[in-house]
Amino acid sequence: VATSESINDLVSRLQRGETRAVARAARFVDDRRDGFVDLLKAIYPLSGQAYVVGVTGTPGAGKSTLVDQLVRALRARALKVGVVAVDPTSPYSGGAILGDRIRMQRHFLDPGVFIRSLATRGHLGGVSRSASGVIHILDAAGFDVILVETVGVGQDELEVARLAHTTLVIMSPGMGDDIQAIKAGILEVADIFVINKADRDGADATVRDLEQMISLDRDVSVRGRGHSAAATLARPPEPELGKWQTPIVRTVATRGEGIDALLEACDGHRQFMSDPAQGKRARRRRIEHELYAILSDTMLSEMERRLGDSLPKALDDLERKTIDPYSAAERLLAGLLREET
């Protein structure tokens, strides 16, 4: 249990950039130890300076190698870099991204690099919340750039990407027809497309497919772009703003090719978003996504905690088919939610 004194101490050491304090705070938040919310409350006002880059894309696209190269290039610019690796496919094992971490051992002794894999235990929504917490910790500790790497292209990863200022979507040639299947969700979050393994057959075709998708999307409308689960909750009327032209950057991460061009594209997007109106809108969206993640995560945690004892009984009834699951859920939730007045 964290006392307010020990939290204050941890926060001051964090602000001085002490690596061990960063590691401790991140573990504290990811493990959800008693008092982790108090820690986050203390850290939040100190954050807001870092540039957060989401890195998502299809498995097999070489994402981890690319992240490794980005870390190198950013370190060459003398920037402190944090990496938050999120693997929602492995909610219980935690060790799934060990391979990635081993690959990044070259940065192990560099105090300007901090790498943290999130175990992402728990229910949906918990991923975004842990990620946003660790981002604030790294931010408050003075990391200049934070790369948030996710493994797949599912809905929870898109939610994580929405916490970022700039989101890279990494693909590789030869996705074939399946590029169609994943296009809509990807267009919503991609600020920059990266075709990695661009020296392979089919790179040109993949770039053409993407260009076509981007131009179709532009023609249709800006409606729907960047929406999230929280979108229907509290969306103010939006001013007409210039629209970012999503670039496509080719890289061969294993040879370090295209990394500088990719960082230039990031700079370009950051520049674009520095327009006050764009920046304000983007900031409100990020805040909205974060609040929604915290709300839903807290709500579900409370539900699990409070229902603990009544669930086995409900499952027994369901097994005996004396009740249907919809009625069972209504009955259980009636005990949790306030009556509406």
Added chain:
Amino acid sequence: VATSESINDLVSRLQRGETRAVARAARFVDDRRDGFVDLLKAIYPLSGQAYVVGVTGTPGAGKSTLVDQLVRALRARALKVGVVAVDPTSPYSGGAILGDRIRMQRHFLDPGVFIRSLATRGHLGGVSRSASGVIHILDAAGFDVILVETVGVGQDELEVARLAHTTLVIMSPGMGDDIQAIKAGILEVADIFVINKADRDGADATVRDLEQMISLDRDVSVRGRGHSAAATLARPPEPELGKWQTPIVRTVATRGEGIDALLEACDGHRQFMSDPAQGKRARRRRIEHELYAILSDTMLSEMERRLGDSLPKALDDLERKTIDPYSAAERLLAGLLREET
């Protein structure tokens, strides 16, 4: 708004297997029209006969072609086949899997095949709930086999897979190192691995990698396998049961190769699960996953509905930094949840 009379009418037409009634009920549930919960309550007792097969895997593995071939092979066995296509990467567009659906037009005039894509609007958890609802509808309408196809390998897709009796995980050669990154989550849900595009270079290496993963998993323990977000809620002590040896089937879906072997593997798994103790445990897990999906979806829907008006105000405060998001969330939720006694 559905009256109880119109629901009864829809349910009887559904039981007679009328395609239009099936389509209407599925749309009703996916759109969450008023009364959809009453419809599901009426349908639930009529379901429980169908064999539900989850089909998941990495984009680019040729999943949609494989599903198409499975439908053909099952139709050749004179079985009625339902396909529920879930695309959690596209929560707002709905049309993302149009390509797949076009490809399946060959079944369009066959009343023994019903295909439904879920728009999966809404928040996390809603996907599983809509999918389970449509599964019950198809089940009650007399479909023998229901294929639940998901697009990616994120956490919400794993949740969907957990609604199935048998889950296929489709991969293709050349995943490279990234196979490491996704292995843990996949091992948890895969009952059968399918290496599609097995005529390509690297198929042998991919099979070897998988075999190694499977044997490692077996050595470690059965602990953790099949766990879900709900696992910590209500897990009874489990008897020692025989463990299923996950087979690896090679297919070339574009040429229809390996499809019969795949169906045989499905039969084998179904046979294995017909052991009363295995079947009971698996059934309880499915019920548990379904109840959890319904609980969390209902909880979050209620949260969104009830917070509607107070959210913009909270976002304004967050923009002004007069509050942190953790305190804002606590304040908002205090108005929703009953006080604990």
